[in-house]
Amino acid sequence: MRQKFKNWWLNLLGYSFLILGIIGCFTPILQGLLFIFIGLAILSKSSPWAKNLLIKLHKKYPTIAKKANQFLNKFSWRSKRT
Numbered sequence: 001m002r003q004k005f006k007n008w009w010l011n012l013l014g015y016s017f018l019i020l021g022i023i024g025c026f027t028p029i030l031q032g033l034l035f036i037f038i039g040l041a042i043l044s045k046s047s048p049w050a051k052n053l054l055i056k057l058h059k060k061y062p063t064i065a066k067k068a069n070q071f072l073n074k075f076s077w078r079s080k081r082t
Contacts, residue, residue: 007046014042014050033061037068 017039024030037057043050058065 010042011046014039017042031064033057033064034068034071037061037065038071041068041072 017035019039020030021032021034021036021039024032024035026032037054040050040054040057044054
């Protein structure tokens with residue numbers, strides 16, 4: 001039960017970051033790609049599509065990926081792919 005709740009919570013958090021990232025792509029206040037990276041890194045633990053997309057974005061935007069990994073290291077959510 002506890003593991004199921006944790007997975008549900010991480011999925012909710014991951015999708016929330018993805019939504020913030022999409023909004024951030026159209027507004028000058030938020031850094032959209034950074035939020036997208038964070039959301040995909042959280043979702044990559046349970047979703048293969050998110051993991052594949054995260055690997056592609058790591059190759060295309062290494063600077064932003066580094067910032068996202070620094071943020072995720074603070075919370076021990078960093079994806080295994082660095």
